[in-house]
Amino acid sequence: MRKMLAAVVSHVFSGATQKPAMRGLLASLNFSNDATCDIKKCDLYRLEEGPPTSTVLTREEALKYYRTMQVIRRMELKSDQMYKQKFIRGFCHLCDGQEACCVGLEAGINPTDHVITSYRAHGLCYTRGLSVKSILAELTGRRGGCAKGKGGSMHMYGKHFYGGNGIVGAQGQVAEAYNISALWKLPCVFICENNRYGMGTAVERAAASTDYHKRGNFIPGLRVNGMDILSVREATKFAADHCRSGKGPILMELQTYRYHGHSMSDPGVSYRSREEVHNMRSKSDPIMLLRERMINNNLSNVEELKEIDADVRKEVEEAAQFAITDPEPTLDELAHHLYYRNSPFEVRGTNKWIKYMSVS
Known part of the structure; x- marks a missing residue:
């Protein structure tokens, strides 16, 4: 039946007049519906078992994840450009390089779950349902922004999303939160996005122990490959199930990397080498890893992904134009x-x- 349908469609839409959408339809008939993918085993703390080391990725999921990560990447690069053009002022912390974290987290929880975050949250804003227009317009201080142009980069909010707060928990505050959540067995998933630098200080220079997934002490912990969206997704599902089953809080350390500096005032190359950043981009980039996985497992092809890329560029450019023309609050x-x-x-x-x- 599948071959017959492909033959009929090919006959009807063959020739020089074949449109890109039709070519995509023909190609999709030959793609796999899903693939079983191996993922890196998580490091465990106070846990007898952890997330699985393999998972099924469907073609539909893969396309969704790929597009979402590309939107976040393009949005952050456009934000960088708009900041340098002085359309965006004040503090601005970009998350390009960390796309697998926010997309994988959202893939592992429910839309009705509540998310609280600090800054570097533009990607989480998008995965929580805010549009690119509303995010960029907030960055430029316009009425169409998600906080009506009054919040900026560090104060963005959406449904079930209390994020973009300008304060990162100091160690004492974090310890107190760990303590009370364990004492009351609260269903909290604590997440450390370990991008290897605290502002401009490497973690090895700042911490006697870089096992951040063990910092909860009496709280179970996971250390996860934060550059692989499937690793993040499966770890998040595991952590969410742990909480929903009444076992109390759990801590996840996502080992990731940011390509930009800490903020727009930080070039990001005075405390780390350009070679280090290049190596991360060329070997561990989360979008590249997903793209290769999709192509190698016949879930998509280069041509289809290029069409997605073009569509994403158009969406972000249109959103950026809105963000610089929408009126400011009176x-x-x-x-x-x-x-x-x-x-x-x-x-x-x-x-x-x-x-x-x-x-x-």
């Missing part, structure tokens, strides 16, 4: 959204004779 909106579902009330400005109205 002055009288300065005090809006101070509270959720509150009746309007007056707010005094910096000048005691100027009053603003806060509207939910």
Whole structure:
């Protein structure tokens, strides 16, 4: 039946007039529906067993993951460009290189689960359902931004997403959170995105022990290959199931890498060599690894992935154009959204004779 359908479609749409979409349809008839993929074993702490070392990747999942990671990569590169053009001001922390973390995390949880994060969160904003337009518009401080242009890079929010906070938990605060979550057996998955540098300090120079997955002490931990989306997905599923079964919190360390510096004021090459960054890009890039896995397992081909790339570039360019042309919030909106579902009330400005109205 499959061969017959391919023959009929090929006959109808053959010739020079064949459109790219039709060529894609013909090619898809010959792709595999899924593939079984081996993944790196996680390092375990206070756990008798961990995530599986192989998993099934469907063609539908692969295409979705690939496109999502490409959107995040292009969005971050465009943000870098817009910052240098002074359309984006203030703090801006980019996550290109860490795409497997945010996409893999989302693939391993439910849309109704709650996610709290610190900065370097543009990718998580997108995987949680915010559009590229709303993210870039927030970066440029426009009304169409996800926080109405008032939050910027470090203060973005969405449904079930309380993220982009400007503070990273200090060690004492983290220890207190570990303690109370273990004491009350709270269903929390703590995640350390270990991109190997704290600002400009290598982890080996800052920590006597770099086994961050053991830092929970009395909390079980996993150390995961954060450059492989399937490793992150399966580890996240394992961690989420651990919490949902009533076993309390768990800690995941995702070993990843950021290509840009800590922030836009950091060129990222004074404390690490260009060769190091190049080696990570050429050997461990998360998008490259997924692309190779898809092609080698006949889940896609180069031509189809190039079409996705072109579509992503167009989407990001259109979003960027919106982000620089959408109007900024007006002055009288300065005090809006101070509270959720509150009746309007007056707010005094910096000048005691100027009053603003806060509207939910």
